[in-house]
Amino acid sequence: MSSNRFNAFKDLGVGIGLRIPHYNHILSEKPVVGWFEIISENYMIDGGRPLHILDQILEQYQVIQHGVSMYFGSAEPLNREHLKRLKALVRRTKTPWLSDHLCWGSVDGTYSHDLLPMPYTFEAAKLTADKIKEARDFLEVPIAVENVSSYAEFHVSEMTEWEFLNEVVERADCGILLDVNNIYVSSQNHNFDPFTYLESVPIERVAQIHIAGHSKYEKYILDTHDHPVIDPVWKLYARAIELAGPTPTLLEWDDHIPSFDQVHAEALKANRYVPSNVPELAAVSE
Amino acid sequence: MNLAELQRHFSEALYTPLNSDEGIANRTRRGESMQRVAEAIIKPNDRLSSAERLEIYSRSYWFRIISSLNEDFVGLRAVVGDEKFDALVQAYLIDNPSRSFTLRNLGSRLETWLRANPQYVQPHEQLAFDMVRVEWADTECFDAAEESVLTLSDIAHLGDDPKLHLQPHIQLLDLRYQVDKLLLEIREQAETESDEASNTFSERRTRARVKRVRSSKPKPVFVVVHRVDYLVYFKRVTPEAFRVLTSFRNGMSLSETIDAAFNPSTLPQAKIKELVQGWFREWAEWKWFAKEAA
Numbered sequence: 001m002s003s004n005r006f007n008a009f010k011d012l013g014v015g016i017g018l019r020i021p022h023y024n025h026i027l028s029e030k031p032v033v034g035w036f037e038i039i040s041e042n043y044m045i046d047g048g049r050p051l052h053i054l055d056q057i058l059e060q061y062q063v064i065q066h067g068v069s070m071y072f073g074s075a076e077p078l079n080r081e082h083l084k085r086l087k088a089l090v091r092r093t094k095t096p097w098l099s100d101h102l103c104w105g106s107v108d109g110t111y112s113h114d115l116l117p118m119p120y121t122f123e124a125a126k127l128t129a130d131k132i133k134e135a136r137d138f139l140e141v142p143i144a145v146e147n148v149s150s151y152a153e154f155h156v157s158e159m160t161e162w163e164f165l166n167e168v169v170e171r172a173d174c175g176i177l178l179d180v181n182n183i184y185v186s187s188q189n190h191n192f193d194p195f196t197y198l199e200s201v202p203i204e205r206v207a208q209i210h211i212a213g214h215s216k217y218e219k220y221i222l223d224t225h226d227h228p229v230i231d232p233v234w235k236l237y238a239r240a241i242e243l244a245g246p247t248p249t250l251l252e253w254d255d256h257i258p259s260f261d262q263v264h265a266e267a268l269k270a271n272r273y274v275p276s277n278v279p280e281l282a283a284v285s286e
Numbered sequence: 287m288n289l290a291e292l293q294r295h296f297s298e299a300l301y302t303p304l305n306s307d308e309g310i311a312n313r314t315r316r317g318e319s320m321q322r323v324a325e326a327i328i329k330p331n332d333r334l335s336s337a338e339r340l341e342i343y344s345r346s347y348w349f350r351i352i353s354s355l356n357e358d359f360v361g362l363r364a365v366v367g368d369e370k371f372d373a374l375v376q377a378y379l380i381d382n383p384s385r386s387f388t389l390r391n392l393g394s395r396l397e398t399w400l401r402a403n404p405q406y407v408q409p410h411e412q413l414a415f416d417m418v419r420v421e422w423a424d425t426e427c428f429d430a431a432e433e434s435v436l437t438l439s440d441i442a443h444l445g446d447d448p449k450l451h452l453q454p455h456i457q458l459l460d461l462r463y464q465v466d467k468l469l470l471e472i473r474e475q476a477e478t479e480s481d482e483a484s485n486t487f488s489e490r491r492t493r494a495r496v497k498r499v500r501s502s503k504p505k506p507v508f509v510v511v512h513r514v515d516y517l518v519y520f521k522r523v524t525p526e527a528f529r530v531l532t533s534f535r536n537g538m539s540l541s542e543t544i545d546a547a548f549n550p551s552t553l554p555q556a557k558i559k560e561l562v563q564g565w566f567r568e569w570a571e572w573k574w575f576a577k578e579a580a
Contacts, residue, residue, distance in 0.1 A: 041387060041388050044388070045390075045429040046429060046430055046431035046454070047429060047430055047431040047432045047454075047455065048428050048430065048432075048455070048516060049428070049429075049516035050429060051429075052516050069387040069388070074293065075289045075290035075293050076290075079387055082387045104293055106387075107293050107294055107297040108294075109385055110297070110383040110384060110385060111383070111384040111386060111387060112300060112301075112347055112384075113347075113350055113351065113384060113389055114343065114346055114347055116293075116296065116300075116343065119289065119292055123288060123289055127289060151342040151343065152328045152329075152339040152342070153328065153329045153331075154292065154327055154329065155327060155329055156287055156327075189331075190331065191331065191332070219334055219338075220333065220334065220342065222342070
């Protein structure tokens with residue numbers, strides 16, 4: 001079982017992302033869902049409808065926070081204002097852990113709002129790990145870092161992406177949000193075997209798994225979160241579950257969002273790969 | 287090359303606007319060859335050159351931030367037209383790259399920037415300034431804090447000359463054009479667009495409405511952007527009521543506020559008292575008063 005100190009020993013089963021088009025359905029129909037993942041930045045505000053909706057969701061569901069702009073890998077220090085707002089939200093949601101990406105995205109205080117790829121160097125690993133530790137100490141909640149999809153590799157890299165991931169999480173002693181779709185996308189863009197990556201991950205640190213769809217172009221694959229999960233990604237997921245055991249799993253669907261029921265049904269396919277003797281996960285799929 | 291240097295080089299390329307074909311530019315803003323910058327930091331692969339790999343990120347950056355401003359400023363786009371809007375947005379973003387962790391704040395400096403660069407909205411500067419103010423006020427109002435509500439009965443117990451506080455979400459706008467109504471019409475049309483035929487018809491109607499407002503004489507309006515049940519509304523008020531609300535926001539006491547609003551005035555005191563009492567009833571009903579200052 002991948003219940004561990006990086007996910008506060010929670011067995012949450014399958015969840016989906018909380019998205020605006022589904023608000024009314026969720027609040028009126030109260031569907032049975034293992035948990036919802038929110039994008040933290042959408043709720044790091046002072047008031048208004050987003051927080052009002054979130055509070056209603058929190059009354060009935062477990063919510064896990066996932067961030068997109070902490071930028072642990074940026075060479076500049078963490079943004080204190082960001083951290084303060086994030087901590088206020090952590091207190092509100094009581095998220096048992098939170099995640100953000102193993103990437104960079106800001107330089108000298110300007111933000112790209114993208115998940116930019118890391119150079120896989122020891123210098124970058126040390127800086128990134130130090131920032132993860134600093135954030136965890138401030139936020140007082142376990143942190144998991146997510147591997148991103150990438151479209152570029154740097155000359156200065158001194159190791160593979162999975163070696164870099166290992167280096168960072170060991171130094172920071174943090175969890176991993178393992179995105180199997182991102183492993184697949186990057187493997188196609190950079191010509192490596194996704195199973196080699198997967199089998200090199202320190203599996204005892206996997207707090208959560210992401211699955212998603214992507215878009216295939218002539219010369220590369222783009223991580224778009226706007227399609228169902230494809231078979232090769234399900235195969236990676238199956239292997240991840242084989243290695244880690246049942247792990248909180250979330251389907252990401254962020255663009256061209258279909259109905260709640262369609263997204264939920266796609267997410268629940270994950271239960272096919274979970275051993276049937278795990279009652280709490282089997283129940284979710286009924 | 288250390289991490290900070292690599293990230294600066296990459297960002298310099300990323301923040302250089304795309305070319306007219308929406309591809310990566312030949313040169314960075316500093317005049318360096320984009321290909322050389324890309325080759326210095328990014329490996330090519332068997333399908334893509336270094337510059338082509340960089341281009342994936344560059345396109346993604348520009349599409350994302352332009353799309354964000356498009357969503358937040360549909361009214362300004364309608365006022366200046368699509369082509370001018372695209373040029374305006376690009377120039378604004380070059381001068382004002384995002385300084386916040388959230389795209390929500392991307393337009394925070396647009397009004398100030400437009401006033402310093404009016405050439406992007408000529409010959410409809412004032413209309414454009416007004417529209418940007420309303421659209422930004424809408425953004426601010428939507429997710430601002432809401433403090434504990436002060437009721438009429440609470441006010442009665444505050445003493446003779448209290449200082450009253452407005453809810454943080456309330457935005458006060460003195461406008462020269464009636465852009466509040468125009469913005470609602472533009473948004474309504476955008477929402478009803480469903481197929482290509484109605485889309486074309488709708489765009490035509492939007493252009494006609496914008497033209498009507500552009501050609502009309504300025505008519506000052508005073509607008510309170512406020513929130514009821516988590517939805518944002520535009521409420522027009524009289525100039526005197528606007529002055530009262532502005533004085534509250536500026537921290538003036540009740541008596542100072544009434545003085546500021548009605549001095550000079552030909553209205554008899556009894557009429558002024560009746561007016562103010564009516565406003566207070568209405569504003570308290572809408573929960574505009576807060577117990578604490580924001």
